[in-house]
Amino acid sequence: MALSKKDMVEMYRRMLLVRYFEEKVDELYGLGKIKGGTHLYAGEEAVAIGACAAIKPDDYITSTHRGHGHCVGKGGDPKLMMAELWGKKTGYCKGKGGSLHIADLSSNNLGANGIVGGGIPIATGAGLSIQMKKSKQVVLCFFGDGASNTGSFHESLNMGGVWKLPVVYICENNLYGMSVPAARACAAQPDIAIRATSYGMPGQVVDGMDVLAVYEAVRKAVDKARKGSGPTLIECKTYRYKGHSKSDPRAYRTREEEAEWQARDAILSFRKKLVEKDVLTEKEAERINNEAYEYIEASARFAEESPYPDVSELLEDVYVD
Amino acid sequence: MREITFQQALIEAMREEMLRDERVFLMGEDVGLYGGAYGASRGLFNEFGPERIRDTAISEAAIVGAGVGAALTGMRPIAEIMYIDFTGIAMDQIANQAAKVRYMFGGKARVPLVIRTSCGSGRSFAAQHSQCLEAWFMHVPGLYVVMPSNPYDAKGLLKTCIRDDNPVIFIEHKMSYKMKGQVPKEEYLIPLGQADVKRSGGDVTVIAISTMVQRALKAAEELAVEGIEVEVIDPRSLVPLDMESICSSVKKTGRVIVVHESVERGGPGAEIATRIMEEAFDYLDAPVKRLSGKNCPMPCSPVLEEAAVPQISDIIGAVKEII
Numbered sequence A: 001m002a003l004s005k006k007d008m009v010e011m012y013r014r015m016l017l018v019r020y021f022e023e024k025v026d027e028l029y030g031l032g033k034i035k036g037g038t039h040l041y042a043g044e045e046a047v048a049i050g051a052c053a054a055i056k057p058d059d060y061i062t063s064t065h066r067g068h069g070h071c072v073g074k075g076g077d078p079k080l081m082m083a084e085l086w087g088k089k090t091g092y093c094k095g096k097g098g099s100l101h102i103a104d105l106s107s108n109n110l111g112a113n114g115i116v117g118g119g120i121p122i123a124t125g126a127g128l129s130i131q132m133k134k135s136k137q138v139v140l141c142f143f144g145d146g147a148s149n150t151g152s153f154h155e156s157l158n159m160g161g162v163w164k165l166p167v168v169y170i171c172e173n174n175l176y177g178m179s180v181p182a183a184r185a186c187a188a189q190p191d192i193a194i195r196a197t198s199y200g201m202p203g204q205v206v207d208g209m210d211v212l213a214v215y216e217a218v219r220k221a222v223d224k225a226r227k228g229s230g231p232t233l234i235e236c237k238t239y240r241y242k243g244h245s246k247s248d249p250r251a252y253r254t255r256e257e258e259a260e261w262q263a264r265d266a267i268l269s270f271r272k273k274l275v276e277k278d279v280l281t282e283k284e285a286e287r288i289n290n291e292a293y294e295y296i297e298a299s300a301r302f303a304e305e306s307p308y309p310d311v312s313e314l315l316e317d318v319y320v321d
Numbered sequence B: 001m002r003e004i005t006f007q008q009a010l011i012e013a014m015r016e017e018m019l020r021d022e023r024v025f026l027m028g029e030d031v032g033l034y035g036g037a038y039g040a041s042r043g044l045f046n047e048f049g050p051e052r053i054r055d056t057a058i059s060e061a062a063i064v065g066a067g068v069g070a071a072l073t074g075m076r077p078i079a080e081i082m083y084i085d086f087t088g089i090a091m092d093q094i095a096n097q098a099a100k101v102r103y104m105f106g107g108k109a110r111v112p113l114v115i116r117t118s119c120g121s122g123r124s125f126a127a128q129h130s131q132c133l134e135a136w137f138m139h140v141p142g143l144y145v146v147m148p149s150n151p152y153d154a155k156g157l158l159k160t161c162i163r164d165d166n167p168v169i170f171i172e173h174k175m176s177y178k179m180k181g182q183v184p185k186e187e188y189l190i191p192l193g194q195a196d197v198k199r200s201g202g203d204v205t206v207i208a209i210s211t212m213v214q215r216a217l218k219a220a221e222e223l224a225v226e227g228i229e230v231e232v233i234d235p236r237s238l239v240p241l242d243m244e245s246i247c248s249s250v251k252k253t254g255r256v257i258v259v260h261e262s263v264e265r266g267g268p269g270a271e272i273a274t275r276i277m278e279e280a281f282d283y284l285d286a287p288v289k290r291l292s293g294k295n296c297p298m299p300c301s302p303v304l305e306e307a308a309v310p311q312i313s314d315i316i317g318a319v320k321e322i323i
Ligand SMILES: Cc1ncc(C[n+]2csc(CCOP(=O)(O)OP(=O)(O)O)c2C)c(N)n1
Pocket: A039, A065, A066, A114, A115, A116, A117, A143, A144, A145, A146, A147, A148, A172, A174, A176, A177, A178, B029, B058, B060, B082, B086, B089
């Protein structure tokens, strides 16, 4: 499946939506309008958008605490995401989950996760379900470099490898788990992908700042998984632009390192490529950019104007009635 | 007396114990240069270095488990689990290993391990970053469970826990870290199993845990204006539990409310209320009342979050109901 021009334009649009969403969220937190924990995906857009472009609407994903990009990648609506962050009734989870738990089950997004590594076994189980139902779907399982040091990672990839489950394990290596460099937290260096050998699956390193490279690698792994030939571990080297959280002084990394990665910005370089390849004119690219910006502004207005849930909803949804 | 924050009190406690005993060390996620997610080890990395203030990978089972192994073999580790919600990942090491090793080995082993962790709602962090799970640990024989409510108690109790030869889970409420309180410069220790009467009064006993202590004190202040005298008791440790202090208050007031943030069902209030019934039934003038978190996961939305846990007005209401 080669990407059409339309596909590529849509990828560009979604990357912009993620970036503007994160910038808006950052601003709203700063203003104290939104509470709660949030982890921004700015800088890493190529991974979620490239990977999700390689699957179909009925394929599944599991996401992470840094999940806004995955949600948009899978077709989520920033309006409903913003409302969820705001704790509003109109949000994806009626305001009960917030940023850490956005799940859009209608697009087969099995949810963000507050527990680092928490989604990896769940993705594995979704893969098991697909295999047992013979439904030909696949699962993309997103997680960070830090998550690769959890027991859940090891247990799940081993299980996925043994059972040849249709899961693509996508490690977003942004060099740090909170303040701890992956170089000091992972015993085997320099790549997390080399661990794939232990789980009987191929491992591959990809430039996570190149959306087409991510797409291509994930597409191949998805084809393989769909054929019943088992899982793949893909490590995308990327970088989070913002601090881990709002209060993070980023003392564990240098401003130079940040500047080096920002110089390779995935959105800017993709835009350049699209114009060079005559997929878009400068003018069209600018229009898409402006529309994405406006859509996020409208999302914030929608969220702000939406009602909070009623207190009577507190005890609803605990059990199936 | 000088005032310091809860966070500084914890830092001082660990610092003093690390200077006193070189076997004491801290390990956990982001406890080093970053200084801990809530700043509770800020500065210690610079003073003690990466050997004794150890950043770990995101590996909760191994953080606690390595703590158990190190404790069994002569060290005195403090293992930080960033949020109590993540203890689920380490639960085998906590409940099956740390807590039971001594008993299983016929009393021949010791596990001088402190697991420091944060709990509680108040920041819209939702269901996996806001829980109060002390009841999980109260149910495991072999563990001590400590929940300080102010800087003074935090420091004195943490020092005691570090010196204790038993595994302890030390639970700090995330809304407490910035709280200020008087803490003497001079060294002091607070024994486990000693409740503190935070305010005395003869009409109703309110037994409050963690941040509920401050709420109970505010409620008591308001009720005093109306002539209702509330006695506020802070157990400080739930295991061991100071039933003597609790019962002597019950003898005085005859009416008791237990207030905690953790969900009601199977919560610490159930245990405390039952113990009161068993040990001071004859002195009760009314059934023991529980005021606790609602039986639901913690929601994100600020309006729901507030409704999920007892507020000052709820405590006032409960006191008026019981008298
Ligand atoms: C089990 C667990 N441990 C610790 C945390 C706290 N925490 C949240 S994000 C994070 C870092 C995760 O690093 P990584 O997996 O590399 O993802 P990144 O944040 O870099 O995207 C930590 C330690 C958590 N949420 N869950």
